[in-house]
Amino acid sequence: MRARWIRQRGHPHLVMFYSGWATETAEIELLAGDSDLLILSDYRNETFDPAWIERHDRITLVAYSMGVAVAARHLGGLRPERAIAICGATDPRRTIGADIYDGTLAGLDRQSLARFARRAGLPQPQAPDLAALGDELRALRARPPAPVGAFDRIIAARKDRIFPADAMTAAWPGQPIDWVDTGHFPFAHWRNWQEIIG
Template sequence: MQMRWLTQGLSSDLIVFFGGWAVGDGVLAAMPVTHDVLFVDDYRTVNLNLPDLSHYRETTLIAWSFGVAAYGHWWAEKGQDAHKFTRQIALCGSLDPVSLRKGIPPRIFKATRDGLSVESYQAFLSNSFGARQARTSIDLETRRAELDAVAARGAAPDPGFDRIWIASNDKIFPRANLERAWDGQPQAFVAAPHVPFASFDRWDGLWR
C-alpha cells in the first residue's frame, strides 16, 4: 500500500482516494483541482496509517475499482479507530472483488493474472477507459503480485458506503454483478466506462 499527496494545502476539504490496479492517479485527470487529495494504491498490503487529518473541515473517502475491497480491508484493520470520514463513496467496485456473481468472475481474473503481459495490459487500459490509450509501461511482477494479494484477501468487511456508483458500460466489473453485490444499498448509475470520472465535472457531484 502506497499513498501520496496529489494536492495539499489548497483546501480545508480533503478527499482520500483509494485507486485501482495498475493505472495510477491518471484516472483523475478530468477532475477539478478544488480539494486536497491524498491518493492510495498498490494493494499488495493494506496496512499503512493515514496522516493526521483532524484539521480538515470535511473528509471524503472515495474508493474505486479494487480500491473498494482494499478500503474495506483497511477499514477493518485500521480505519475504525483511525478516522471518521464525513462520507464514504464507492465506484465501480465490489467488496468481493473476485466472485462469480458479485465481482470479477474468477475465470476472467485468472486469465488476466496468468496472461499478464505488456500487450494484455494495454488491452486492459483500453477496456477500462473505453478507448485506446497511449502505450504505458508496467512492472509485470509487481502488478501480478498485487493481483495475488487481492485474491488471497478475499471479500472485505463493509465499511458502510453512503453511495455506490455503477457504470453502465463497465467492461471490468460486470454491471449485473455490481447490482447484486450492492443489492439493498444506495446505488447510483452513470453512463460511463470503468473509469467514469470524465462524466463528473465536480467532486461533489459524486455525493450531492
C-alpha cells in the first residue's frame, strides 16, 4: 500500500482514509478538520506499517469504495474508535457485479478509465499508471471477501452507478445504512470530516 500524509502535526487523533481505486483525492484532502490525516491507496499489496499510527492516541478509520474491503481486513488489528464505510462493500466484486468488474479489468485503457471516472463522478485521473491499476484490480479479485459487520457507520449513495443501491442493501444485511442523495463520489456533499464521522 501507499501511505501519504496530508496533515501530520502531532495531533492525538488520526483520520486514516482508505481511498478507492483510481481515485484522485484532492477534493477529499480539502475537507476541514484539525486531526492528522493519512490517505492509503494502491492495494496491490495490503501490508500495513504499524509506524503509521504509533504516535496517535485515537484513530478514526474512513474507507471509501474499493478501500472498504481492504480496511475491513485490517480492522481487527487496528481497533479504531470509529470505522466508517462509504460507497463500498466487503465483497466489492460481488456487489459491483462480477461481469462488470472483470470487464473493467479486461478492457482497461485510457478511454475506458475516463468512462469509469465519468460514471463514478470521480475527478479524471491524471497520468494514470494503467499497468498498476490493472494489477490492483487483479490483486483485489484474488483476495477473499472481508468479514461483514466491523463498521459502525455505513454510508451509501442513492445514485451510485458503481455500487448500486440495491446491491449495497444486500451487501450489508441487517445493518443500518445512511443514504446520501449523490453518485458514487459523495465528497462534495460534505464540508468537514465531522459530518462524515458523526
